[in-house]
Amino acid sequence: MDVFIQQSINAVSLGGTYALLALGLAIIFSIMGMINFAHGELMTITGYALMYCGLVGLPFVIAAPFAILIAVVAALLMERIAFRPVRNSSGATLLVTSFAVAVILQTLFQNLVSPRSQAVILPDMLAQSVHFGSLSIGINQILSITITLVILVLLNWFLRHTILGMAMRAAAEDFSITRLMGVRANAVIAGAFAISGALAGVAGVLWVAQRASVDPLMGFIPVLKAFIAAILGGLGSLTGAVAGGFALGFIEIYLAAYLPDHIQPYREALALGIVIFLLLLRPNGLVPAFNVGREKV
Amino acid sequence: MTARTWIGTGGYVFFLVAAAVIAASIGGSIERTLIVFFISLIAVLGMGVYSGNSGILSFGHLAFMGIAAYLSGILTMPVAMKKVTLANAPDFLANAHLNFFSATVVTVIFVMLVALVVGIVISRLDGSSATIATLGLLVIVHGVIIGARDITRGSQSFFGVPRWTDITVAAGCAVLAIVIARLFKDSVFGLKLRASRDDQLAAGAMGVNVRMQRLISWVISAGLVAIAGVLLGHFLGAFSVKKFYFVDTFALLAMLIVGGMATVSGALAGAVLITLVSELLRRIEGGIDVFGFQTPTLFGTTQIGIGLIILLVMYKKAGGLLDRLEWDEILLPRLAGRQTGPAASVVEAPVVALEGTLEAREITKAFDGLVALDKVSLSLKSGEIVGLIGPNGSGKTTLLNVLSGMLPETSGKSFIDGADVTGTPAYRLGGMGVSRTFQNIRLFSSMSVRQNVSVSALDKWPLTKGRAAGAIVDLALQTMKLTEVSEVQASTLSYGDQRRVEVARALALNPRFLFLDEPAAGMNREETDALLEDLKGLRERFGMGILIVDHDLPLIMKLCDRVVVLNEGHVIAEGAPQSVQKDPQVIEAYLGKKGSRQVAEILTE
Missing domain, CATH: 1.10.3470 (ABC transporter involved in vitamin B12 uptake, BtuC)
Structure with a gap:
């Protein structure tokens, strides 16, 4: 039972990170119809920002928000420089463009920083853990779960109660009508990228906090998983992204914990296989987006 | 071929x-x-x-x-x-x-x-x-x-x-x-x-x-x-x-995308270009001697190069270098897409559709809380033209969508010749003789007019041979007076012509039941009158039943044998055009209570 609780806590922590990433992807997708492959590189940039802050000797409490800010700025720049010229193109064009941006950034990291993994200096406290009876929970896990929940609540508030948030929700349902209502496309899209950058930044900090290192490809695999989480949840649906993220976290952790040893090498393949099987049952995802199947004819 | x-x-x-x-x-x-x-x-x-x-x-x-x-x-x-x-x-x-x-x-x-x-x-x-x-x-x-x-x-x-x-x-x-x-x-x-x-x-x-x-x-x-x-x-x-x-x-996708993924020539061009560029960059990667200076070793020069090529092409030409054209279409534009076999110009005598009935019984369609259709019943016999009218948002298009299998009904049943076809997917209803046009034109925009019509003509392929399908296409194009523009890309046609292609494409499915969703939208009086004659001609030549939605009431009144009026998801009147026209409920639905009183006064005077 203890093992189960322990693993469930791990799952919430990992799933929370996936959820943050998937949410960032879903916000962009719902508004622009774009699958942003370069989302992972925002995470990596956050990691490098943390690394340099550590080298300069900035305390983590300042370094973390700063690194997230860098991710936001990077996301805005990415939109302005790389994605604006192709904004109204087909989904395939947007996807390929972002894929190219991701690869270019990865190669830049390799050349400008290092192709190898770099250590990130973190406060010792993060590595410690708290004991409840026989359970031991890492500080970074507690932090990760708390921060994820806070961010989700804040984002929910933002989307429901601010003008920009409401404009973004409206744009997610029908961008052209929203524009006709006088909402500026640039503002909505920039807002979406800022939020998505912030989410990638937070996820990046949480990821690095657990691993204490950063490498040029750090963001690639988690974001790949977040894509999968986003379609599992229902592509374009924000609630779905969160649900899909947590679901994938649970699937992965439980497989890692309970799969017999000789099947362990196939763990990731199996996890994705389960997701694809779930999609067979619900092709539009767990929580389908509002406009799925409502295309006007 | x-x-x-x-x-x-x-x-x-x-x-x-x-x-x-x-x-x-x-x-x-x-x-x-x-x-x-x-x-x-x-x-x-x-x-x-x-x-x-x-x-x-x-x-x-x-x-x-x-x-x-x-x-x-x-x-x-x-x-x-x-x-x-x-x-x-x-x-x-x-x-x-x-x-x-x-x-x-x-x-x-x-x-x-x-x-x-x-x-x-x-x-x-x-x-x-x-x-x-x-x-x-x-x-x-x-x-x-x-x-x-x-x-x-x-x-x-x-x-x-x-x-x-x-x-x-x-x-x-x-x-x-x-x-x-x-x-x-x-x-x-x-x-x-x-x-x-x-x-x-x-x-x-x-x-x-x-x-x-x-x-x-x-x-x-x-x-x-x-x-x-x-x-x-x-x-x-x-x-x-x-x-x-x-x-x-990444490299293979780049080849596919850069040349233009829609064509085979594009794949070839992309593969040539990316191979050449990668070969070139691979030589620079390890550092080369430029006028006595040794350039530093750069990781992934090829990757960056390919990435930049992709960005450049996407910014300038999102469809890829060749976009949607094969090399032969660029160099030999006049070589029309004719059949290689003997000319298939012999248009077969029009087949008069078999007798049949399409029937909808108590169809209800709810979008979450919003009930768009509430127990709507309707029937359409072959050879009959039925008008479906009602104010905006009354559920006309929703009913067409349900009947053509594009939306699942919440409850209710539909029948063709007495056989239950409830829940049959759209593509199979197409094969059973249900065809339609769309209110907001939905042509296959990158394809020629002929290809648009061929898609539905080839529905029964390989049972219907390619040549027979070609004859069906010719007939549909002739009927809608589109033969002249048959090789033109559909999206470049005028609005009125695009609507005609919609009808021709629907005709090529050999429908027994044809749904027309606002075929006269955006047409002027003359064009509408021409359309009226064409639609009457359709029934005489092919004998199918037509269910037509339109806001042009003069058109509906002149064309239809029977008119069904929808309001807020309910059928509020049904009958001959003249009787429906005078129905107080119909006038009220269109004009509101106050307006209808005024009309009633005028009528009684």
Whole structure:
């Protein structure tokens, strides 16, 4: 039972990170119809920002928000420089463009920083853990779960109660009508990228906090998983992204914990296989987006 | 197949053979580069068969390539060698020793079977979801290859594969692949799939089983990519699982995208360009001597170069360098897409549709809380023209969508000739004689008028032969007076002509029941009068039942035998046009209570 609780806590922590990433992807997708492959590189940039802050000797409490800010700025720049010229193109064009941006950034990291993994200096406290009876929970896990929940609540508030948030929700349902209502496309899209950058930044900090290192490809695999989480949840649906993220976290952790040893090498393949099987049952995802199947004819 | 197809294909073959002959005579590194080029080309052509025609990008094809390289490698490796390198392999693999040809055949069949299973899932997903699922496939297969250490040596190098791929084999396979890719694109399968790429819903309404078409092209494309995998394995001799992951996916996708994924010529152009650029950049990567200065070693120069090319092309020409045109369409624009057989201009006598009835019983459709249709019943007999009118938002289009199978009803039943067809998908209703046009025009915009109409004319293919379908197309085009513009791209036509193409396309399905959703929208009086005559002509010539929605009440009153009035999801009146016109409830629905009182006063005066 203890093992189960322990693993469930791990799952919430990992799933929370996936959820943050998937949410960032879903916000962009719902508004622009774009699958942003370069989302992972925002995470990596956050990691490098943390690394340099550590080298300069900035305390983590300042370094973390700063690194997230860098991710936001990077996301805005990415939109302005790389994605604006192709904004109204087909989904395939947007996807390929972002894929190219991701690869270019990865190669830049390799050349400008290092192709190898770099250590990130973190406060010792993060590595410690708290004991409840026989359970031991890492500080970074507690932090990760708390921060994820806070961010989700804040984002929910933002989307429901601010003008920009409401404009973004409206744009997610029908961008052209929203524009006709006088909402500026640039503002909505920039807002979406800022939020998505912030989410990638937070996820990046949480990821690095657990691993204490950063490498040029750090963001690639988690974001790949977040894509999968986003379609599992229902592509374009924000609630779905969160649900899909947590679901994938649970699937992965439980497989890692309970799969017999000789099947362990196939763990990731199996996890994705389960997701694809779930999609067979619900092709539009767990929580389908509002406009799925409502295309006007 | 048209003359154009054969000329286009001949052009590619000539190009590839010429390149192979030149490279083979030079030999050395040029020959090696060209072999790699041919292998990449086969893979890109394979990816194009699926992605180009369906419009759905795939990251998963490298997985098929990987499976093929490993499987064919194991099958052809000498048994003695396997005893050493793959000591724990299962017996049937350890003892297998096939020649190149049979190993290729076995591998391609195996990969196509795998693709069939995977494709059943992926074909259910649309657009971006499908793309991400293919990404999942790549990760899964990568994981499985690493996990299956006994037969793949995990993430270590897999070696000992006989190096049997030479320039002749590679060129031969590339020619085969390019012929298959072009023939597929110009085949009925390709036509239907491209229709679904341009407009999935309209393709469904015209009888295209979109999932099935996607699945077919997915399996064929996996087969082609498998050939590339076999060749690559037997070219390299030793490789590791990294060869079949994101780096190479990126390069192949770049080839597919840069030239233009919609065409075979685009794949060829992209493969040539990216191969040349990569060769060039690879030489710079390690640092070169420029006027006495040694440039520093840069990691991934090729990657950045390819990335920048992609960005540049996407910014300037999102459809790729060749966009949607094959080389023959660019160089020989006047060669029309005529049939190669004897002219199919003999238009058969119009077939008068069999007697029949379409009946909807108490159809209810609710969108969450909003009840768009509330127990609506309606019938349509062949030879009858029924008008469906009502204020905006009264549920007219929703009713057409339900009856044509595009929206599932919440409750209620529909029948054709007394047989229950409730819940039948749109594409099958198309085959049963239900056809429609769309309120907001939904043509297959990248295709010619003739191709648009052919999609529905070929609904019963292969039962209906291509030539018979050609006659149906000619008849539909003549009927809607579109013969002149038949080779024009549909999206470039005027609004009125586009509406006519919509009707022609619906006609080519040989409907017994034709739904027209606001055919007169945006037309002036004269055009509407012309349309009125055409529609009357349709009934006389073909004898189908027509259900027409329009806001042009004079048109409805002159055309229809019977009018059904909807308001807020209810049928509020039904009958002859004259009686409906005077119905106080109808006047109230259109004008509100106050307005209706005024009208009543005028009528009584």
